[in-house]
Amino acid sequence: MEIKDEIARRAKEIETIIAKYLPKESGYQKTVIEAMNYSILAGGKRLRPMLMQETYRMFGGKSDVIEPFLAAIEMIHTYSLIHDDLPAMDNDEYRRGRKTTHVVYGEAMGILAGDGLLNYAFETAILAIQKEPQNANVPKALAVLAKKAGIYGMIGGQTVDIETDQSKEVTREQLDFIYRLKTSALIEASMLIGAILAGATKNEQNEMEQIATKIGLAFQIQDDILDVTSTTETLGKPVGSDEKNQKATYVTYEGIDKAKADVERLSKEAVEKMNGLVVRNEFLTELLLSLIHREK
Numbered sequence: 001m002e003i004k005d006e007i008a009r010r011a012k013e014i015e016t017i018i019a020k021y022l023p024k025e026s027g028y029q030k031t032v033i034e035a036m037n038y039s040i041l042a043g044g045k046r047l048r049p050m051l052m053q054e055t056y057r058m059f060g061g062k063s064d065v066i067e068p069f070l071a072a073i074e075m076i077h078t079y080s081l082i083h084d085d086l087p088a089m090d091n092d093e094y095r096r097g098r099k100t101t102h103v104v105y106g107e108a109m110g111i112l113a114g115d116g117l118l119n120y121a122f123e124t125a126i127l128a129i130q131k132e133p134q135n136a137n138v139p140k141a142l143a144v145l146a147k148k149a150g151i152y153g154m155i156g157g158q159t160v161d162i163e164t165d166q167s168k169e170v171t172r173e174q175l176d177f178i179y180r181l182k183t184s185a186l187i188e189a190s191m192l193i194g195a196i197l198a199g200a201t202k203n204e205q206n207e208m209e210q211i212a213t214k215i216g217l218a219f220q221i222q223d224d225i226l227d228v229t230s231t232t233e234t235l236g237k238p239v240g241s242d243e244k245n246q247k248a249t250y251v252t253y254e255g256i257d258k259a260k261a262d263v264e265r266l267s268k269e270a271v272e273k274m275n276g277l278v279v280r281n282e283f284l285t286e287l288l289l290s291l292i293h294r295e296k
Contacts, residue, residue, distance in 0.1 A: 055194030157181025184216025
């Protein structure tokens with residue numbers, strides 16, 4: 001299996017699914033819908049829906065009940081990027097190789113586009129109830145989605161991230177909290193929802209959540225590394241944002257070499273833990289390992 005080609009192929013499959021759930025660009029509110037769709041159709045790795053889909057498949061899931069959740073998790077992720085790029089946050093002008101939403105549509109519309117995607121994500125996820133009204137796992141998956149995106153998940157991590165910007169002293173405990181919630185939370189949601197909807201046991205769900213935590217930490221550390229070592233052309237967004245915002249990162253605490261070693265260690269620990277499960281998904285294993293050396 002050529003992993004890059006396979007990732008690209010499956011990402012296209014996911015994009016086709018996401019496109020089915022996007023709102024039509026019409027009505028007096030057309031501008032905000034255009035801004036929402038501009039943002040979510042800008043490309044990207046589609047990592048979170050891919051992790052969700054492959055976890056679902058690994059535990060034997062075969063229904064299309066997963067589809068609204070695939071679209072919803074990417075909507076939530078995209079809304080967080082729109083708001084991350086705003087002048088009040090990271091103030092970035094490029095994302096995924098093109099102008100950020102607030103640069104194209106204005107700051108106010110950027111805020112509304114993010115709000116719109118967050119709300120529409122739940123409108124979309126709830127469609128899973130219509131697909132399988134008797135499936136008791138759907139409400140459980142909705143609860144996970146809501147919590148991991150909220151104040152005890154991604155927003156909670158983003159809060160501490162903002163409060164510790166601009167050279168304010170950051171403890172290692174705070175940094176770990178930020179990474180665990182801001183980045184890991186949606187990855188945890190992705191893999192946990194996939195397991196829940198496929199009917200995995202509670203123990204298997206717990207294992208997948210722990211695996212996802214390690215992957216999320218490794219992913220964020222690699223982001224920190226790329227912010228220092230990559231180029232705008234390769235990354236598709238400005239490099240040096242952390243330094244510009246005087247933000248403490250894993251790299252500033254541990255240095256590049258230790259950060260790289262920890263990305264590899266966390267990723268391999270996640271794979272080893274997954275290999276301890278009864279079920280298998282070869283592509284998912286290769287996908288996790290590929291994150292170690294990603295350039296974007």
